[in-house]
Amino acid sequence: MTRKADVVVIGGGVIGTAVAYYLSKRGKKVMVTERYDHASGASGSCDQMIILQSKNPGIHLKLALASGEMYQTLARELEYDIEYHNRGGMILIENESELKIMEDFVARQKQIGLQVEILERKDAAKLQRGLAEHLVGSTYSPQDAHVNSIRLNLGFARAATKLGAEILLETEVTGIILKGDQVEGVETTQGPIHAPVVINAAGAWAPQIGRMVGLDIPIKPRRGQIIITEPVPPYVTGDVLSAQYIVAKYNPDLIKNSESRAIQLGVGLALSQTEKGNILIGATREFVGYDVKTTREGIKEILKNATRLVPGLKEINFIRTMGGLRPYTPDGLPLLGPVKGLEGFIMAAGHEGDGIALAPVTGKIIADLVMDGKTFMDVEALNPNRFAPGS
Amino acid sequence: MSDATDKVYICRCEEVTKEEIEQAIREGATTLTGIKKRTHAGMGLCQGRTCRKLISGMLAGKKEPAEIIPPTSRPPVRTAKISEFVEEDEV
Numbered sequence: 120m121t122r123k124a125d126v127v128v129i130g131g132g133v134i135g136t137a138v139a140y141y142l143s144k145r146g147k148k149v150m151v152t153e154r155y156d157h158a159s160g161a162s163g164s165c166d167q168m169i170i171l172q173s174k175n176p177g178i179h180l181k182l183a184l185a186s187g188e189m190y191q192t193l194a195r196e197l198e199y200d201i202e203y204h205n206r207g208g209m210i211l212i213e214n215e216s217e218l219k220i221m222e223d224f225v226a227r228q229k230q231i232g233l234q235v236e237i238l239e240r241k242d243a244a245k246l247q248r249g250l251a252e253h254l255v256g257s258t259y260s261p262q263d264a265h266v267n268s269i270r271l272n273l274g275f276a277r278a279a280t281k282l283g284a285e286i287l288l289e290t291e292v293t294g295i296i297l298k299g300d301q302v303e304g305v306e307t308t309q310g311p312i313h314a315p316v317v318i319n320a321a322g323a324w325a326p327q328i329g330r331m332v333g334l335d336i337p338i339k340p341r342r343g344q345i346i347i348t349e350p351v352p353p354y355v356t357g358d359v360l361s362a363q364y365i366v367a368k369y370n371p372d373l374i375k376n377s378e379s380r381a382i383q384l385g386v387g388l389a390l391s392q393t394e395k396g397n398i399l400i401g402a403t404r405e406f407v408g409y410d411v412k413t414t415r416e417g418i419k420e421i422l423k424n425a426t427r428l429v430p431g432l433k434e435i436n437f438i439r440t441m442g443g444l445r446p447y448t449p450d451g452l453p454l455l456g457p458v459k460g461l462e463g464f465i466m467a468a469g470h471e472g473d474g475i476a477l478a479p480v481t482g483k484i485i486a487d488l489v490m491d492g493k494t495f496m497d498v499e500a501l502n503p504n505r506f507a508p509g510s
Numbered sequence: 511m512s513d514a515t516d517k518v519y520i521c522r523c524e525e526v527t528k529e530e531i532e533q534a535i536r537e538g539a540t541t542l543t544g545i546k547k548r549t550h551a552g553m554g555l556c557q558g559r560t561c562r563k564l565i566s567g568m569l570a571g572k573k574e575p576a577e578i579i580p581p582t583s584r585p586p587v588r589t590a591k592i593s594e595f596v597e598e599d600e601v
């Protein structure tokens with residue numbers, strides 16, 4: 120049987136299903152092909168933060184602000200409980216040098232329109248119990264929120280299906296059908312699908328799809344390990360990160376020659392509690408290819424770091440660990456939009472550690488670009504051709 | 511089917527009913543992991559030791575038993591206190 124659609128989306132994670140939902144809403148006939156199942160990639164093994172204040176002031180924060188706005192009505196729109204909660208978030212600051220960097224970071228974020236401030240330790244301790252004595256303070260933003268990423272993924276898929284999209288699970292794309300430099304569809308393990316537009320939303324696997332059409336996509340899998348505790352009464356109110364993580368993320372040179380195992384593994388605190396009461400404790404940032412295993416060393420370093428910052432966690436039991444692959448890009452920004460020289464081939468991948476936060480805005484931007492050739496904000500910095508030689 | 515049979519709990523830790531599992535199968539879940547994602551069955555304290563067999567039985571109509579991929583329950587298989595894990599080699 121030959122299938123036909125207006126648009127084929129490769130990948131059924133949060134990004135692929137968000138794209139499918141916003142395109143279906145605008146009347147396109149969409150087919151999503153997912154190799155395994157929803158939430159089988161990064162979208163099913165990640166933290167749950169829609170954290171705005173971890174974003175670099177600039178396009179990254181602008182995207183997050185737009186997405187954060189969309190989240191406020193998303194559950195109602197999808198008619199599905201995505202366990203969205205707007206409880207704010209804080210970034211823990213351990214010493215004066217981190218404080219200086221965060222003061223500058225916060226000042227620049229405010230200019231872009233984020234509500235964020237710096238708190239002294241005693242005020243931070245009112246918002247989050249169990250904090251370490253040595254902390255000098257924290258940032259706080261009331262705009263941070265969180266969401267259940269698996270339910271988000273399933274919610275987008277269900278809502279897209281209701282609007283007429285077809286989702287083919289256990290259907291792997293094995294090739295792209297081309298006529299000259301025009302895309303005409305995809306080959307899958309369940310037969311071909313014909314469509315004039317193909318969207319690569321394969322997350323950390325996007326480069327494998329790129330290779331099918333001779334593209335060199337600079338996305339790399341970056342493993343994150345996370346620990347899940349038993350359900351406990353409300354303990355972590357909002358999202359909690361550490362400044363150490365932000366400093367390392369945006370100033371990699373500062374830690375390049377460090378001998379600490381935790382730093383080599385890219386450990387940074389990410390703490391939040393699910394609706395069921397489980398606390399998620401993350402995470403590492405490691406380049407180890409496509410290996411999603413968790414390691415004893417990784418888990419130990421995450422827990423050491425977490426209990427150093429929030430000693431109150433020590434008495435809690437953990438029940439599970441998991442590893443997921445963030446789609447890393449060299450400049451930390453996703454690749455969104457049409458690829459030059461390949462008519463109909465569109466990128467929607469490379470969200471690294473922010474794909475949950477950025478899923479709604481990504482879906483909207485891609486739908487706008489497909490329908491109108493432009494969108495509501497300047498997305499030139501996300502142009503997928505920016506890494507091509509000579510560009 | 512009567513209400514009485516629908517209210518059968520398959521996963522007792524997370525209180526997941528037979529009907530919720532059937533719904534997940536209708537939505538495309540073909541593996542234990544797929545069921546777990548859609549319903550939380552098997553994600554509780556016992557990590558699926560009780561419900562795994564029952565759910566495999568419900569999935570058996572969909573797939574060959576050999577194809578029903580076991581879910582990804584990862585270490586620690588038993589619960590561990592964070593302090594014990596962190597301090598284990600610091601003595």
Ligand SMILES: Cc1cc2nc3c(=O)[nH]c(=O)nc-3n(C[C@H](O)[C@H](O)[C@H](O)COP(=O)(O)OP(=O)(O)OC[C@H]3O[C@@H](n4cnc5c(N)ncnc54)[C@H](O)[C@@H]3O)c2cc1C
Nearest residue numbers: 130132134154160161162166168292322343443474475476
């Ligand atoms: C430990 C960790 C913590 C994180 N915490 C957060 C957080 O707090 N907040 C936040 O915003 N983000 C967070 N992230 C990042 C977020 O998880 C990702 O950015 C996001 O899930 C990416 O979504 P995606 O749909 O692009 O990729 P994925 O969810 O990986 O989906 C890609 C899909 O493509 C499918 N696929 C691959 N190849 C093929 C093929 N040939 N044919 C068909 N299908 C194919 C895969 O099976 C997969 O399902 C975290 C990530 C990790 C690992």
